[in-house]
Amino acid sequence: MGTTQLEAAPEPKYxxxxxxxxxALDSEFAVxxxxxxxxxxxxxxxxxxxxxxxxLEQLELExxxxxxxxxxxxxAPPRMGVAVASTDQDWPGASGDAWQAVDCTSDEPxxxxxGMLETAPGESVHVLRRTRVSHGQPVAAELLYVPSAxxxxxxxxxxxxxxARARAVVRELQRFGLDGQDRAVELGSARADxxxxxxxxxGAPVLVVTTRYLSDGVTAAVSVATYxxxxxxxxxxxxxxxxxxxxxxxxxx
Amino acid sequence: MGTTQLEAAPEPKYxxxxxxxxxALDSEFAVxxxxxxxxxxxxxxxxxxxxxxxxLEQLELExxxxxxxxxxxxxAPPRMGVAVASTDQDWPGASGDAWQAVDCTSDEPxxxxxGMLETAPGESVHVLRRTRVSHGQPVAAELLYVPSAxxxxxxxxxxxxxxARARAVVRELQRFGLDGQDRAVELGSARADxxxxxxxxxGAPVLVVTTRYLSDGVTAAVSVATYxxxxxxxxxxxxxxxxxxxxxxxxxx
DNA sequence: CAGTGGTCTAGACCACGGT
DNA sequence: CCGTGGTCTAGACCACTGA
Numbered sequence: 001m002g003t004t005q006l007e008a009a010p011e012p013k014y015x016x017x018x019x020x021x022x023x024a025l026d027s028e029f030a031v032x033x034x035x036x037x038x039x040x041x042x043x044x045x046x047x048x049x050x051x052x053x054x055x056l057e058q059l060e061l062e063x064x065x066x067x068x069x070x071x072x073x074x075x076a077p078p079r080m081g082v083a084v085a086s087t088d089q090d091w092p093g094a095s096g097d098a099w100q101a102v103d104c105t106s107d108e109p110x111x112x113x114x115g116m117l118e119t120a121p122g123e124s125v126h127v128l129r130r131t132r133v134s135h136g137q138p139v140a141a142e143l144l145y146v147p148s149a150x151x152x153x154x155x156x157x158x159x160x161x162x163x164a165r166a167r168a169v170v171r172e173l174q175r176f177g178l179d180g181q182d183r184a185v186e187l188g189s190a191r192a193d194x195x196x197x198x199x200x201x202x203g204a205p206v207l208v209v210t211t212r213y214l215s216d217g218v219t220a221a222v223s224v225a226t227y228x229x230x231x232x233x234x235x236x237x238x239x240x241x242x243x244x245x246x247x248x249x250x251x252x253x
Numbered sequence: 254m255g256t257t258q259l260e261a262a263p264e265p266k267y268x269x270x271x272x273x274x275x276x277a278l279d280s281e282f283a284v285x286x287x288x289x290x291x292x293x294x295x296x297x298x299x300x301x302x303x304x305x306x307x308x309l310e311q312l313e314l315e316x317x318x319x320x321x322x323x324x325x326x327x328x329a330p331p332r333m334g335v336a337v338a339s340t341d342q343d344w345p346g347a348s349g350d351a352w353q354a355v356d357c358t359s360d361e362p363x364x365x366x367x368g369m370l371e372t373a374p375g376e377s378v379h380v381l382r383r384t385r386v387s388h389g390q391p392v393a394a395e396l397l398y399v400p401s402a403x404x405x406x407x408x409x410x411x412x413x414x415x416x417a418r419a420r421a422v423v424r425e426l427q428r429f430g431l432d433g434q435d436r437a438v439e440l441g442s443a444r445a446d447x448x449x450x451x452x453x454x455x456g457a458p459v460l461v462v463t464t465r466y467l468s469d470g471v472t473a474a475v476s477v478a479t480y481x482x483x484x485x486x487x488x489x490x491x492x493x494x495x496x497x498x499x500x501x502x503x504x505x506x
Numbered sequence: 507c508a509g510t511g512g513t514c515t516a517g518a519c520c521a522c523g524g525t
Numbered sequence: 526c527c528g529t530g531g532t533c534t535a536g537a538c539c540a541c542t543g544a
Contacts, residue, residue: 010539012513015455037529048515053530058442058456069530070523079439085489182490185438186332187458187482189311201531202268203311205440205458229440236338236489237435237465263521265532290510301534306511322511323542454512513539520532 013047014054020045021055025064025075035065035073061205063230069201079233080135084209085183091174091213092130092144092223099130099142101166109145109222116212116222117147126151128166131197132225139232141197142225146173150220173213176220182212185234194226205229266300267307273298274308278317278328288318288326314458316483322454332486333388337462338436344427344466345383345397345476352383352395354419362398362475369465369475370400379404381419384450385478392485394450395478399426403473426466426474435465438487447479458482 035041042052056073059065066076083098092099107127109117119125125147132140151172188208195202206226213221227234288294295305309326312318319329336351345352360380362370372378378400385393404425441461448455459479466474480487 014513018456039529048517050516051514054513056530061440061458062442063439067530068523069521070528072529081437180490182488184334184486184488185460186316186486187314187440187460189315203271205314207438207440207460233437233439235435235437237433267532292510301536303535304533307532309511320511321542322540323509325510325542507544510542511540515537518532518534521530523529525526
């Protein structure tokens with residue numbers, strides 16, 4: 001027999017702290033309420049501020065807290081469900097979608113994008129910037145790459161750039177048939193420009209949704225959308241509006 | 254005193270450091286190569302170890318690095334594409350899927366799950382644990398909740414628990430028609446049990462995929478799958494095997 | 507065993523938001 | 526201006542891995 005391991009597993013302080021805080025959030029705080037500042041909290045729990053911050057960071061990552069410099073730490077509402085794909089596949093800009101065109105320029109795409117678009121090296125494409133707002137706050141920033149070949153009838157548009165041109169490009173795109181979409185979701189950290197759009201600090205965790213729009217068997221456009229990982233739950237499927245009470249994750253059963 | 258302010262950079266040190274390291278990874282290191290240890294790296298860049306670690310953490314979050322205690326920091330291969338949904342919707346356990354049944358118990362589900370299953374409070378359901386391996390390493394751990402009503406013909410099965418029973422439950426599930434699936438993806442941190450399964454530390458960032466299986470208009474089962482966020486890119490759509498060269502994110506355009 | 511990353515401390519200063 | 530969270534330092538010890 002021998003090794004009866006009771007496993008006196010030394011749980012890290014910040015991990016235990018996270019559990020304690022999480023329970024406190026459930027029982028003693030209301031959504032939107034402001035927590036004591038980090039220095040007070042650290043003193044109250046008898047740990048260094050860095051340790052306390054490690055716990056807060058995890059809770060923010062899980063969407064339980066929201067921290068803003070100069071303001072304080074508040075209890076976050078449950079993550080909002082954001083529909084990424086419906087059963088019926090549509091071009092970007094289909095009527096009633098939640099995206100707002102911001103700008104349109106012409107630029108050389110990153111190599112990874114150029115590879116998906118199968119454009120020649122150095123070839124410029126239309127680069128649309130769009131943002132998505134849900135429940136009154138920005139949830140996603142998107143860069144939509146559209147090769148010139150996908151919007152041949154754009155010559156008549158006078159606006160050389162800006163939101164007006166962006167809408168024109170989207171309008172032209174919808175004249176084509178859409179064969180399908182390929183999507184991928186991965187974790188990333190917000191670039192400086194996206195972070196600004198999302199009202200977060202650079203490096204904030206984001207869910208990066210890369211979508212390839214297929215028309216006539218070729219990639220007609222590629223979209224890279226970065227969603228705030230702290231506030232969003234991406235939904236796929238038919239009943240996008242269904243309420244899921246709370247993420248079962250990180251909660252003890 | 255560290256703050257050498259000759260650089261007109263309001264950019265945080267760790268952020269700049271991350272960029273420098275990222276470029277170095279592209280140009281000077283091969284996949285799998287071991288980096289110098291954190292103390293040496295910090296000294297080389299003239300920063301405290303904590304600051305260096307902040308940069309490494311971000312790079313690990315983005316899937317560029319892999320760190321293992323007692324071993325070192327290695328250059329991670331590009332994220333692997335993991336198919337989460339195909340066009341044809343299937344029950345879990347459909348022939349040829351990548352999941353491996355591990356265990357099956359009967360337990361009361363978390364309240365959030367019970368809400369989706371619309372089971373009575375306190376009612377026990379089958380809880381299957383499955384793991385998913387891709388390219389030789391574990392990528393996901395799943396808990397599949399199946400109400401007894403969804404598998405009425407399970408009485409003949411002798412195995413009270415374990416992998417054999419898990420496979421039996423899955424087999425019974427497939428006898429029903431599948432109306433559709435609802436999926437949601439969100440960021441979470443690995444619970445201790447999932448972390449062990451995924452060969453990561455507790456708290457590691459994971460992509461939580463919650464799937465609701467609909468049959469005859471009711472929720473026949475709910476699955477909560479946690480994917481390693483550092484190594485996985487979740488793919489949705491028809492051409493799940495398509496190679497996407499590199500995440501365009503976090504790379505300067 | 508030695509070396510690695512993981513945790514933790516007790517300070518300090520900075521950047522930002524609101525008053 | 527003050528108070529907040531964000532960044533940074535220079536140590537220390539612990540837990541794990543592999544030889």
